[in-house]
Amino acid sequence: MRVGVPKEIKNHEYRVGLTPDNVREVVAHGHSVLMETGAGLGISASDEEYLAAGAEIAATAKDVFDKSEMIVKVKEPQAVERAMLRPDHILFTYLHLAPDPEQTADLVKSGAVCIAYETVRDTHGRLPLLAPMSQVAGRLAVQAGAAALQKANGGLGVLLGGVPGVAPAKVVVIGGGVVGAHSIAMALGLGADVTVLDRDVNVLSALSAQFGPALKTVFSTRASLEQNVLAADLVIGAVLVAGAAAPKLVTAEHVKKMKAGSVLVDVAIDQGGCFETSHATTHADPTYIVDDVVHYCVANMPGAVPRTSTEALNNATLPYVLGLADLGYEKALKTIPGFLPGLNVYKGKVTVEEVAENLGYEYVAPEVALG
The missing domain is CATH 3.40.50.720 (NAD(P)-binding Rossmann-like Domain)
Structure with missing residues (x-):
């Protein structure tokens, strides 16, 4: 051929x-x-x-x-x-x-x-050709979010891991799959205060066993999602429904209530995004601001590396x-x-x-x- x-x-x-x-x-x-x-x-x-x-x-x-x-x-x-x-x-x-x-x-x-x-799926129902890019995107999401949190880039002006005597940034990861797990690993590695939300108790149990007490695990409901998103400095959208458009979990009303200078990184943007205020951006112009919240929605994140x-x-x-x-x-x-x-x-x-x-x-x- x-x-x-x-x-x-x-x-x-x-x-x-x-x-x-x-x-x-x-x-x-x-x-x-x-x-x-x-x-x-x-x-x-x-x-x-x-x-x-x-x-x-x-x-x-x-x-x-x-x-x-x-x-x-x-x-x-x-x-x-x-x-x-x-x-x-x-x-x-x-x-x-x-x-x-x-x-x-x-x-x-x-x-x-x-x-x-x-x-494409493997014999266990997983997505073997999406997984490597999800791993890269999950790790990049934390790097991108940390940069967007800098004041010069429109963010709150906080260091992800803080310093002795100053609290670290609050990072919320929505979705505990491949993207979420790799975002969690990077954010914890940088010293952030990390919470993950998911609707699968088995996923939360596995992440808890993997990362220990440093990671907060929360079952995702409308109430818990809103509570954690509004308290966050950085929110990473890591939701995937294979082949389908991503569900809009963070609404425009949530965004209006978030901290000025907080950051949303939508890794699901290839599938339409999981934030209602998301639209695809490029590496040439990666962020925009809605209601004083910085959005990073690059549709080909792994292309940066x-x-x-x-x-x-x-x-x-x-x-x-x-x-x-x-x-x-x-x-x-x-x-x-x-x-x-x-x-x-x-x-x-x-x-x-x-x-x-x-x-x-x-x-x-x-x-x-x-x-």
Whole structure:
């Protein structure tokens, strides 16, 4: 199979779909790889390194799309990229379709087979291709929040960990999954006063056992959520409903009542955000202020640390890339455990129930679509 990797064009996105090491693996399986020139520069991987790994170099993204059967990316295809998709293409990347009607419409129109990293599951029902970026985003959320709390950036002007004689900042993490756990680890490591809210007692028990008495665990109700959000200096939204739009847990009324200079970091923004006042921002202009509360809502947070993020993502995606190339998409989706839920759009049909429901499409189960 001919695998194409275009250069990412989303604002300040420096990651790349395949590292030189993974190109070498794909080539060793008998496939060819076509890289757009400069695709790896964001991770300091030159065209020469890709050539040495066995790739070919294309002058433009159009060349990559025109000459490839499978397109491997990181972020959702932008409008100009979606226009280059064909019915015989396999697209393998993050999609996050539920809050993105324009992208969904274009992918449906393209007739391509579109497989999303974020809805692939493993044998335990977990999300193995979302997890590495969730780990990165969870850790970055604390760094971003700490910076936003600085007075020059619109924040309260408090140090996350405080100093002897001065109390640390109060950090509230909403959601105890992968993002939440990594946010907690970073915030506690910096000496903050950390509380996590979740509606799953088993999750809270596991986090309590992992972090001990330094972490406060609270069962999430409307009352407990409001109480803790209003007392917080930094709130990290770490809520995920796989394939669906994130629930709006922090309302505009909550934001109006929060401390002036407090900070909201919405890690769920890729799925529409879990704060009612959230809208997507970029690394070029990451924050904005609503009712004196600083909002950080960058939709591709891991793109800020592309070398770490690309290596972590490639470690997870390589087996699936090889499966698609070696077996073809039909056999790969049907035989690799947990891969079938990754199919989001198949030849004009929406194959994720939550996306179909949110955006008004007829839902076709992936196993039905594949026949």
